Amino acid sequence: METLDGGARVGDAEDLFDPPPLKPEPEHPPLYMRDVLARDPFPPPANMFEDQQAYLGSGPIPASRYFSRDYAALEKEKMWSKVWQFACWGHDIPNPGDIHVYRILDRSVLVVRQRDGSVKAFVNACLHRGRELCETHTHQNELKCPYHYFTWGLDGSHKWTPAKWDFPQLDEKKFSLPEIRVEEWNGFLFVNFDTDAPNLASYMGSRFLDHWKGWDFSNRYKAVHVKKTINCNWKAGMDAFIEGFHAFASHSQGAAISCEDIGQFDIYDDAPHMSRFILPLGMPSFRLDPRPDDATAFEYMCAGFLPEALGTDEGRLQPGEDARAGSARVARKSYVKKYGIDPATVSDSEALDAISYFMFPNFMPWPTLAYPLVYRFTPLEDPDWCVWETMLFHPFTGERPPSCAVNDLGTDGSMVDDATELGGLALVLHQDDVQLPAVQRGMKNLASGELILTETQELRIRHLHKVLEDYINR
Template sequence: MTIETTRPTRPGEWLDDTKIGLSGLGSAPADFQWKIPTERYTSPEIAAQERELIWTKTWQIVGRVSALAKAGAWKTYQLFDQSFIVVRGRDDVIRGFVNACRHRGNLLCAERSGTSRQFLCQYHLWSYDLEGNCRGILREGLSGVDKSDVSLVPVPVETFSGFIFLNPDPDAKPLAEYLGPEVFELLRPYQMEQFITVMDVEEPLECNWKVVMDAFQEGYHLWGVHPQLLNVIFPDPETGRYRFLGDHSVATTPFDVPRGEHFGPEEQVAGIRKLPETFPAVPLMLPRFEELVAEYRGEDGTLAFPDGVTARTLLQRATRDTLTGMGLDVSRLTDNQMTDNQGWVLFPNFFMTVRAGECHITMPTPHPSGDPNKCVWHVASYMYLPEELAEVAKVEPTVVTEPGSHTYFEALQQDYEQMQRQQAGLRNSRLKYETITREEIVVAAFHHVLDRYLDGARS
């Protein structure tokens, strides 16, 4: 007797379920924001509304759990003129506090990161333990102050997928509720908590933070800004899939080297070999990929793929084999997730492309000055690497203080330059709105969510 077995459903299979998500360009919700007022990017009044209605009330990623690996490791997070400390306590719990002494409000941590056994205020030498409790008051017997009344002011902090989230709102709902169960379910199988940092750069930009978010939520600009990528990535909005999860979203277009009469097997393979210029994890997969390609090369050197086999499917096999061999469990990821970047938007300011073994993030925040024509962007890349390689590849954060002094990899450099050009155009007073196309459906969705938050200022 034959017993039929079925493969357990994996979260990434939502792409193959016609009842989930949107497919193609014809199904975009009519109430999405297709005309975006340009004042949204330039108005100090709108920037002030965003500060009150968005930035003080939402969960924001402030770093990686791995950056606070040991008790006493801390980092600061700056949001406008508000400063917070995130620290790992002796009990191994990561907590957040307002970065101010409870005595006279002196800044406790003036640097970006460090390691301490306690927090000592340099003004009057009050001290606090890593859990925020006041432990020492100078000349305590004469102070008239009860130490139990002057613990550091707590701020909600939680972790997920290796990222540290902070919410300035003391009454914030739990992170799991804010993101929703589907976000947790879809992202967990990537096991990003095991990834290490291979790029980490922060730099002020001459553009609004939403210009950055908009730029990374669509592939429509590849033709104008990244034409070199069209040799290896050809976005097809008709086959793209979109899933909107409350305030957040995920979208993907099947990755494939362009095919047609001029793109046979050799051209497909050549395209894969160019991917390391954009995706840092691909070199790890190439040795296995070349082994698989060789199986389809005839004695005369001719490469021929049978039906069902492409350079893409071979890269999928190579990626699964390589990552499994290095110790990463990818059994809950689909074949598509081996090669296809899924673009995630976690409102308000987190954009991530992720596939098996690597992810890349862009996080813009408003400029501390509050100037709507400026922001600070944080770009980073993370990869899964075995321990011996991780020690060599991991990097420390780079903070760029002189504009234009840092050179990004080619595609990111092109975005860096383009976004600041766009802000210059948006400042023209006669231009009243942007017109969003159906190929930019995720941008339209993002501004639809933004509208809902800003409605609080109009109600």
């Protein structure tokens, strides 16, 4: 496989994915994630044992949902206008007058830090002739339309009308900017266009909020934010990031250290907008033939977490250690070096594993130190395209560092591996970058017109479509 070192470009999917040696598929997984968690010397949070692999059937999903303009119109009318959706990280607008412009399809919202530190959100349109008040993220002392200088305060109250004498019909006391609902969770700001929707806490559900009590992002800052416009439907992007089933084939370089075939996939009746997966690292896939031994798997993990330890005593398994225990040891040491924190008693799972939550429709926070990620796929008017964002939230000590600038790769041919700030994650995401447009094209050629899904490993895709259909059929 051609490497990406030195800026080399890998253009074809076939160049990216080396097929690993395969064992015959077992009738059922030889181990379960709950068994791995139970062996952890530092007990994981109790919520991680809430194994809720419910049954959502084995039926197909219509492929047209991913490219039909009629279906996209239904999503826009019935779903996007009703749901709580992640607009921005609150610390991106820390000061009074800081403004974030959030766009979703043909809607545009101003998220504005107020003088008292609170946040308000407004429709991003001048009440005169509709010109956007702000086109990009900015800092202003007031909200002034660049077209004719109609002016509002940061709180949306009307301040000034040009040629006031020529607008006898205006009641300036009622000429405030229309507000959009905005609420905060864990530093993230969400908006909702529906005035009758339940509040954000009710939407998320008590189970989700309880799960996250131990994962506080108040000690995190946004260290990386990469944005790319990609040729796939927003759901096709979401699908790839809420299942681990594709990892063995699409990210085969990780098969020696990733055991996605025994992952845990959870949905909950009492939290209908939420799902989760837990995929174990530090142990090789059971599909490999031969399956690497512990020393080999540990060497791979050590190379990723603490490469300077390779060839030293620290880079060798200690007496009584298996690959996972050794990987957790070097991972903790890497966090001391990288973040200046000592997670000595953090569970092995939180130190190593891919733990991904999903809050419908498109918010994906990962709580752990190993992958401090948030993903988001946002639709565009053309259902064949969406905006893909990858963010990394790192722990810090002392004063909070400022949020990073957004690296917008646009549509000019740049690919995710051009974002060097992603580090080792860049290769993994580049492989998705190659796959997703091919998925979007291929779905249109299905003779059956249907997508066939697993019952368990793609359960979260079934869940996404169930919730989406619930909104559309209301």
